[in-house]
Amino acid sequence: MDNAQEQTVNDINESKPLKLPYPKRIFLIIGNEFCERFNFYGMLTILPLFIKDKLGYTENGATILYHTFTMMVYSMCVFGAIISDTCTLTPILRADVHCFGENDCYSLAFGVPAILMIIAILMFVCGKSSYTYVEVSENMIIKMYKCIKHAISTRRCARETNPRKNLLDYSINRFGTQLVIDTRRMLNILVLLLPFPFFEALFMQTGSRWIFQAAKMNGDIGFYTIKPDQIGVLESFSWLILIPIFDGILYPILSKIGLGRPLQRIGLGGVLAGISFLLSAGLQFWIESSPKNSVNILWQVPQYVLLSMGQVMYSVTET
Known part of the structure; x- marks a missing residue:
């Protein structure tokens, strides 16, 4: 009887999943993705104005160059994904290659994209000597945040003595009409994006x-x-x-x-x-x-x- 109970307890213990610590290196992956996405979309946002204002192209010419660039970027992403990540290469490296005594090879499947990312970074660094470094002013998101915060705090004190039609109107005197209008438009867009x-x-x-x-x-x-x-x-x-x-x-x-x-x-x-x-x-x-x-x-x-x-x-x- 004791042996049977002991066997039952052992079976229960073996069936419990092992609690593994959260892999902290996940944050390195997240950081890598953040930097890569920030690089691309941050550059893409200002590209048409750079082409027009700094390179001297007309709006039509800048538009053509911008869309040609984005077409090439997304085309390369599609073809690169088909060749490597989403279609054939990395799943094949994962499943069909054997390494370190295992029936698969995740190390190689992750290693190939990592090497390509390193190559991309090195290519970016190689052009460092030709870059122009310009100090930037305060971030627009921070300005809008301060505009909203100021409007809320001012309304608490002045809504009876100096009522305004809209909340953000309380920030006009400090931040100007244009920033208030832009902030209001941004908030309307955020509602759409919820x-x-x-x-x-x-x-x-x-x-x-x-x-x-x-x-x-x-x-x-x-x-x-x-x-x-x-x-x-x-x-x-x-x-x-x-x-x-x-x-x-x-x-x-x-x-x-x-x-x-x-x-x-x-x-x-x-x-x-x-x-x-x-x-x-x-x-x-x-x-x-x-x-x-x-x-x-x-x-x-x-x-x-x-x-x-x-x-x-x-x-x-x-x-």
Whole structure:
């Protein structure tokens, strides 16, 4: 009896998952992503004005150069992603290469993008001698924050003796009319963007939960076995296909039936994204109620296509 109880206790202890400490190096990955995104979007924001004001191009010429640059940047991102991260190379390095006595090689799969990032940084540093360093003034976001803060504090003291129609009007005397107008416009835009983080929170599940879902499915399609982290390439291809189709066919049809306004497109995009996750939930139920790795991975295609449709209508329209 004692042996049976001891065996039961051992089974319970073995079934408990080990509590591992949170990997602190994750913050290095986050910092790397922050720096890379800050570099690109920070530069892209000021590029057209730099071309016009500093290089002497006309507005039309600067516009052409700006869009040519962005076209090349996003084209290279798409082709680079297809060649390396999202389509073939890193999943193959992860699954088909064996290292350090393991059946996979995450070290190599992470190492190749890391080496490419180092090369990109070195290329940037090589041009340091030709850069012009100019001291910048106070950040506009900080100015707007101070404008809002001053308006709130002033209103508490002066709303009875010096009432104003709008809250931000209390900051006109200190910060000027133009900054108050700009701040008010920014706040209106922020209201429009409030649903965006929730949409993106769902959209980012494609890089986590949907991959885990694919790992429980059968990737064999006859002539090739799709790896779980390769199925996400459908998102990139769907964008390339859907954007011109929507611009040329779907949006004109929606306009004819009274659904052509941007806010209506954004709403429809949110609905399509919601449907895609309903499909994902139904597929997950099917997977869990079926034998292991018996559901084919191609059943994920509808949810990826619907989510991409929603992303195009939501994010592209909002942008």
